[in-house]
Amino acid sequence: MTQTTLAEQIVIEGIGVHSGQPARVVLHPAEANSGITFLRTNLPNGRERLIEARHTSVRDTQLCTVIGDETGASVATIEHLMSALAGLEIDNVLVEVDGPEMPILDGSSRIFVEHILQAGIRRHTQQRKVVRVLRPVRVEMGNSVAELLPYDGFRLDLEIAFNHSVIGRQTYSFDFSPDRYRREISSARTFGFMKDVEALWKAGLARGASLENTVAVGEDRVVNPEGLRYPNEFVRHKLLDAIGDLALAGYAIQGHYKAFCPGHKLNVMMLDALFADRANYTLTEAVRRPVRARGEMFQPAAAFAPDVN
Numbered sequence: 001m002t003q004t005t006l007a008e009q010i011v012i013e014g015i016g017v018h019s020g021q022p023a024r025v026v027l028h029p030a031e032a033n034s035g036i037t038f039l040r041t042n043l044p045n046g047r048e049r050l051i052e053a054r055h056t057s058v059r060d061t062q063l064c065t066v067i068g069d070e071t072g073a074s075v076a077t078i079e080h081l082m083s084a085l086a087g088l089e090i091d092n093v094l095v096e097v098d099g100p101e102m103p104i105l106d107g108s109s110r111i112f113v114e115h116i117l118q119a120g121i122r123r124h125t126q127q128r129k130v131v132r133v134l135r136p137v138r139v140e141m142g143n144s145v146a147e148l149l150p151y152d153g154f155r156l157d158l159e160i161a162f163n164h165s166v167i168g169r170q171t172y173s174f175d176f177s178p179d180r181y182r183r184e185i186s187s188a189r190t191f192g193f194m195k196d197v198e199a200l201w202k203a204g205l206a207r208g209a210s211l212e213n214t215v216a217v218g219e220d221r222v223v224n225p226e227g228l229r230y231p232n233e234f235v236r237h238k239l240l241d242a243i244g245d246l247a248l249a250g251y252a253i254q255g256h257y258k259a260f261c262p263g264h265k266l267n268v269m270m271l272d273a274l275f276a277d278r279a280n281y282t283l284t285e286a287v288r289r290p291v292r293a294r295g296e297m298f299q300p301a302a303a304f305a306p307d308v309n
Contacts, residue, residue, distance in 0.1 A: 001286040003128045005029045005092040007120030012111070014103025016077060017190070017214065018064060020207030023099030025081075027115075030092035032124035035250055036085060040073045042098035049073035053082060053095075055248040055271035061264035063205060064101075065245055076101040079264065080190075083244030084112035086252065087181035090121065091128060107189035107213040109240055113182055128286040133255030137280050139269045144261040146270050151256035156242060159260050160235045164193070166217050170235035176243075185243070187229050188236035191215035194223060242267050249274070252286065 010027040030037070036053035043049065051057055051067050051074070059074055060066040068074030075097055085093060087109065105111040137148045154176040161169045174180065192206065192214050200206040215233065216223040230236055245267035246253055259266065274280050
């Protein structure tokens with residue numbers, strides 16, 4: 001199984017959900033073994049900085065994942081793009097962004113996925129590498145807990161629990177394939193609670209949030225007039241975020257991620273714990289395995305049609 005990149009350049013524009021600031025993103029095809037790298041432009045004094053999309057580059061995980069470098073250059077809310085790239089098994093991309101935060105678009109990774117599929121995917125001749133988990137790794141933070149276990153493939157089992165009648169407890173099990181990601185996960189939007197809006201604004205967050213890009217949860221209902229895209233959209237979005245955060249391993253993961261009430265911080269803690277001991281993992285060549293997904297095989301040219309089961 002060989003590495004991939006984009007067949008052609010992609011341009012996407014929008015505003016950041018927290019900063020409210022506009023950003024223009026250009027996704028460039030990249031050479032084999034270059035991984036996912038962000039080029040932060042439009043910095044003071046006309047500077048530009050390259051920031052590797054790795055867990056070691058993470059600078060903040062409050063409500064979103066922020067990567068940066070020692071000069072203070074950073075890019076926020078990278079998890080949805082990272083999720084789309086991982087979901088479509090794209091290994092090498094240069095992400096040029098001229099603002100402090102990635103565009104939120106519709107609050108999911110769907111628009112990134114659609115653009116990537118329209119541009120096309122090109123294969124390199126070099127073999128793809130994966131991080132194969134060799135022994136269980138566990139992290140805890142308050143009531144949240146996660147485990148990463150050896151597994152022949154990539155599987156996620158997530159559970160969330162909110163003391164709110166609209167969400168409550170939700171679980172989702174996901175044996176990864178690009179087709180299942182596109183249909184079951186990529187359309188799940190970020191969400192927030194109406195009661196928290198004022199506090200978020202005072203903290204300088206959610207300045208770009210709206211019903212166009214966020215599922216707003218009121219006291220006893222979803223405020224968005226169109227409702228939910230999936231009955232369990234909340235846990236699906238948490239799974240979308242987890243795939244994006246775990247992509248900061250720098251390679252696809254061969255393992256089983258189990259998490260209760262995960263967030264960006266817990267996901268990144270898992271990567272830190274995994275790579276803290278070389279006995280936890282090995283880097284090996286990827287092998288294409290039989291698809292466990294239901295339905296048809298992944299077709300890059302297929303029309304976008306999310307699975308709402």
